[in-house]
Amino acid sequence: MPKLKIEDLQKIKQRVQQTTNLREGKSRAKITVHMGTCGIAAGARDIMDAVMEIIENNNVDDVIITTSGCAGLCSQEPMATVELPGQTPVKYIDLTKAKIAKIFDGHVMNGKIVADFVLGVGSEQTH
Amino acid sequence: MEQLNTEPTKTTANAQKPFRMSVLVCAGTGCVSNNSFKVMEALQDEIKKHNLEKEIQIVGTGCNGFCAEGPLLVVQPDEIFYAQLKVKDIPLLVEEHFLKGRPVEKFMYTPPEGEVAIPKMSDIDFFAHQRLIALRNRGLIDPEKIDEYIGRDGYTAIAKALTEMSPAEIVQEIVDSGLRGRGGAGFPSGVKWQLCAKQDSDTKYIVCNADEGDPGAFMDRSIIESDPHSVIEGMLIGAFGMGASEGFIYIRNEYPLALERLHVAIEQAEKYGLLGENILGTNFSFKMNVVRGAGAFVCGEETALIASIEGKLGEPRPRPPYPVESGLWGKPTNINNVETWANVPIIIDRGAKWFASIGTETSKGTKVFSLVGKINNTGLLEVPMGITLRDIIYKIGGGIPNGKKFKAIQSGGPSGGCIPEDQLDLPVDYESLSEAGSMMGSGGMVVMDEDTCMVDVARYFLTFTRDESCGKCAPCREGTWQMHEILTKITEGNGTLNDLAVLEALAEVVKDTSLCGLGQTAPNPVITTLRYFRDEYLAHIEKKECQAHVCRELNTYIIHGDVCKTDGKGCGVCRRECPDKAITGEKGKAHVIDQQLCGKCGVCYDVCNFNAITIE
Amino acid sequence: MSTQTVTGIIEKYNSEPKSLIAILQDIQANQRHLPKDALEEVATSLDIPLSQAYSVATFFKAFSLTPKGEYCISVCMGTACHVKGGKQVLEKLERDLSINAGETTDDLSYSLEEVHCVGCCGLAPVVTVNDDLFSKVKLRGVKRILKKYGEK
Numbered sequence: 001m002p003k004l005k006i007e008d009l010q011k012i013k014q015r016v017q018q019t020t021n022l023r024e025g026k027s028r029a030k031i032t033v034h035m036g037t038c039g040i041a042a043g044a045r046d047i048m049d050a051v052m053e054i055i056e057n058n059n060v061d062d063v064i065i066t067t068s069g070c071a072g073l074c075s076q077e078p079m080a081t082v083e084l085p086g087q088t089p090v091k092y093i094d095l096t097k098a099k100i101a102k103i104f105d106g107h108v109m110n111g112k113i114v115a116d117f118v119l120g121v122g123s124e125q126t127h
Numbered sequence: 128m129e130q131l132n133t134e135p136t137k138t139t140a141n142a143q144k145p146f147r148m149s150v151l152v153c154a155g156t157g158c159v160s161n162n163s164f165k166v167m168e169a170l171q172d173e174i175k176k177h178n179l180e181k182e183i184q185i186v187g188t189g190c191n192g193f194c195a196e197g198p199l200l201v202v203q204p205d206e207i208f209y210a211q212l213k214v215k216d217i218p219l220l221v222e223e224h225f226l227k228g229r230p231v232e233k234f235m236y237t238p239p240e241g242e243v244a245i246p247k248m249s250d251i252d253f254f255a256h257q258r259l260i261a262l263r264n265r266g267l268i269d270p271e272k273i274d275e276y277i278g279r280d281g282y283t284a285i286a287k288a289l290t291e292m293s294p295a296e297i298v299q300e301i302v303d304s305g306l307r308g309r310g311g312a313g314f315p316s317g318v319k320w321q322l323c324a325k326q327d328s329d330t331k332y333i334v335c336n337a338d339e340g341d342p343g344a345f346m347d348r349s350i351i352e353s354d355p356h357s358v359i360e361g362m363l364i365g366a367f368g369m370g371a372s373e374g375f376i377y378i379r380n381e382y383p384l385a386l387e388r389l390h391v392a393i394e395q396a397e398k399y400g401l402l403g404e405n406i407l408g409t410n411f412s413f414k415m416n417v418v419r420g421a422g423a424f425v426c427g428e429e430t431a432l433i434a435s436i437e438g439k440l441g442e443p444r445p446r447p448p449y450p451v452e453s454g455l456w457g458k459p460t461n462i463n464n465v466e467t468w469a470n471v472p473i474i475i476d477r478g479a480k481w482f483a484s485i486g487t488e489t490s491k492g493t494k495v496f497s498l499v500g501k502i503n504n505t506g507l508l509e510v511p512m513g514i515t516l517r518d519i520i521y522k523i524g525g526g527i528p529n530g531k532k533f534k535a536i537q538s539g540g541p542s543g544g545c546i547p548e549d550q551l552d553l554p555v556d557y558e559s560l561s562e563a564g565s566m567m568g569s570g571g572m573v574v575m576d577e578d579t580c581m582v583d584v585a586r587y588f589l590t591f592t593r594d595e596s597c598g599k600c601a602p603c604r605e606g607t608w609q610m611h612e613i614l615t616k617i618t619e620g621n622g623t624l625n626d627l628a629v630l631e632a633l634a635e636v637v638k639d640t641s642l643c644g645l646g647q648t649a650p651n652p653v654i655t656t657l658r659y660f661r662d663e664y665l666a667h668i669e670k671k672e673c674q675a676h677v678c679r680e681l682n683t684y685i686i687h688g689d690v691c692k693t694d695g696k697g698c699g700v701c702r703r704e705c706p707d708k709a710i711t712g713e714k715g716k717a718h719v720i721d722q723q724l725c726g727k728c729g730v731c732y733d734v735c736n737f738n739a740i741t742i743e
Numbered sequence: 744m745s746t747q748t749v750t751g752i753i754e755k756y757n758s759e760p761k762s763l764i765a766i767l768q769d770i771q772a773n774q775r776h777l778p779k780d781a782l783e784e785v786a787t788s789l790d791i792p793l794s795q796a797y798s799v800a801t802f803f804k805a806f807s808l809t810p811k812g813e814y815c816i817s818v819c820m821g822t823a824c825h826v827k828g829g830k831q832v833l834e835k836l837e838r839d840l841s842i843n844a845g846e847t848t849d850d851l852s853y854s855l856e857e858v859h860c861v862g863c864c865g866l867a868p869v870v871t872v873n874d875d876l877f878s879k880v881k882l883r884g885v886k887r888i889l890k891k892y893g894e895k
Contacts, residue, residue: 016278069353074865
């Protein structure tokens with residue numbers, strides 16, 4: 001990696017936003033599994049494994065899988081966020097392997113939010 | 128339709144007449160990076176041009192999470208939602224909608240169908256009252272990818288600091304922001320920086336204290352796990368402002384994930400040249416080191432922490448000289464806590480004025496708390512200073528589980544105190560919590576209900592400080608030991624009123640004469656519980672009674688034969704678990720505890736699935 | 744963890760006295776305790792008095808002069824775990840393993856320790872076994888945890 005100049009920061013930012021904002025329509029969805037110490041203790045790793053397994057078994061190649069830190073609400077871990085292009089992110093709570101499979105099938109593949117496992121839509125207030 | 132979170136900014140404070148229209152502009156990070164500030168400025172200009180300032184108010188709001196469609200704008204009372212606005216769209220929008228009252232359809236956002244029944248994050252109490260500044264990237268970025276941090280305006284603050292500001296201006300900005308140390312004592316960070324910047328020395332060090340030792344607290348772990356670069360960038364800015372060229376992050380070895388993510392972050396920052404020589408092509412260079420703590424609470428104290436980084440015993444030494452004059456290897460050293468450092472980039476980015484507009488007169492900005500114990504929503508929260516404890520417990524925390532009654536909230540860890548019900552309307556700021564006998568501390572908040580015994584809590588904390596006392600000074604070493612002995616005596620039902628008097632006297636002595644903060648604050652849990660829950664001490668002493676049934680020596684465990692037989696069918700779990708072999712009975716029949724043999728361990732009570740055992 | 748020699752660990756830190764704690768941490772992680780000869784080698788290589796190495800080795804809780812078990816079971820005694828019954832979990836483990844907190848089983852399989860908060864308070868009470876973390880532990884769940892690590 002080359003050493004950055006100040007103008008490079010802007011370039012990286014634009015590049016990242018193109019990929020993480022799902023604006024370009026190249027990806028069907030983005031799934032973020034929240035993996036802080038709490039999340040992992042509550043079983044986030046199993047959720048991640050389950051997602052990877054589903055993707056492999058179904059030959060899905062247009063879903064972005066990513067991890068992130070704690071979402072804050074430890075008592076309802078493990079949690080994951082699903083975001084489809086042009087829609088608000090949806091947070092799911094108290095996940096199990098079976099639940100994430102249903103969410104993958106319903107929300108990610110067919111665009112129908114699985115209301116039973118939803119905490120809420122949108123994000124928190126930052127700044 | 129997506130409802131924006133309407134947190135009014137200070138600009139609305141002087142409003143005398145009601146506005147006929149409010150324009151809510153999302154000023155969350157996502158929208159800010161989509162130029163929402165410029166859109167807001169353009170709006171202000173345009174509204175002024177049409178002389179509408181007295182009729183229309185503009186409000187910057189927090190993120191509604193719909194960053195992909197930003198910048199977002201909601202017009203009230205019409206509830207019209209505009210998305211992806213550009214500066215050039217503003218004149219038309221103002222003229223058509225605000226002046227002529229004709230909403231502009233082509234800028235409007237139409238939500239996808241089927242979202243109506245889902246609650247919004249901004250409507251969920253746990254999140255609605257939070258405001259994320261130090262935790263601004265939590266759950267939104269992959270902490271192991273530096274690009275994602277940069278994608279949310281990461282490292283723009285250090286770029287700004289290096290190219291547009293002088294070191295003195297940076298320090299002044301932190302002074303003006305009113306930021307105070309988030310590690311516990313709340314010393315103004317800017318003043319500390321000024322003192323360090325003033326030192327005339329060729330070598331200076333800065334340190335990030337991530338030796339989060341308070342039991343019941345995990346703010347620093349979570350910040351490092353979810354956003355390690357915010358700490359690194361904060362330290363870079365501090366180093367440039369104070370003239371330091373090397374920094375240390377002293378982190379607990381008990382946090383393996385945080386440690387790993389920190390290493391990844393530093394490695395990536397080094398590869399990008401954001402750490403090392405000539406950062407971002409400037410003359411500024413900075414080297415970052417990570418030092419693992421080895422399990423000593425006292426190392427959270429500045430001078431002990433310094434000794435430990437030097438590879439020595441983690442014992443505190445008398446101050447002065449303060450670390451800012453003579454710290455690591457005798458050089459001027461500035462130490463700040465993780466959360467303090469994480470606040471720095473955004474203060475430089477958004478300005479001191481913005482930061483100082485949040486919070487109270489003396490406590491600016493937000494504070495991160497870990498909310499745990501007997502509470503429905505456990506977790507990590509960040510709230511504006513000045514919020515009441517009641518709001519934290521009942522609105523964010525969702526109250527006490529199982530219909531139990533609230534008893535106390537403990538803040539400040541072993542240095543803090545327990546605050547009772549009648550003080551819950553206290554605003555959370557450094558001064559109010561101190562006046563109540565507790566302290567802000569690093570941010571651990573443990574909720575206690577009617578099943579918590581306050582004498583036992585005091586004893587618990589004294590067990591902690593007794594074990595963690597480094598032993599260097601006598602008041603702390605012997606005082607915590609003696610206080611612990613007395614408290615144990617009381618919880619076992621052998622205390623006297625004289626013990627209580629001695630305990631109180633000891634608490635004052637230890638507080639006044641200990642060498643470092645650990646000893647000086649160790650009596651706080653005792654002092655506050657005596658202040659607010661004296662009746663519980665008296666019940667233990669005079670009636671030999673623990674109302675919460677926690678002090679097991681004072682309990683009598685009784686099996687209700689009928690419940691045991693009918694509901695539990697004499698399952699025998701308690702009999703098998705009893706370490707004293709005090710329980711007898713056959714399967715299918717009622718069991719009995721032999722009180723002579725009972726060691727009062729309480730296992731039978733804990734394992735019984737049928738509530739057949741009660742405590743008297 | 745791969746076995747590193749004491750010499751290798753010392754060299755990794757360039758025999759610098761300021762790295763004393765880090766060196767001891769690595770030896771502890773590698774050998775599950777600080778053997779006498781290792782401490783002597785460290786003191787000689789770093790050119791510090793043996794007494795200094797010993798003082799650091801006995802001051803910090805992370806170090807042990809006697810060997811720890813293969814599985815180090817730590818019961819969190821943080822405030823949240825305390826009010827949610829961590830002590831009862833510890834006592835149950837003491838009974839099941841027939842050792843007290845701070846001790847190691849004779850076959851060097853298990854060590855049982857109290858730890859002052861692992862920072863996972865939202866999921867109290869918490870027990871860790873080496874790098875694995877168990878949350879919301881119930882007395883009935885203790886057996887299952889031990890089983891996972893091959894209780895003999």
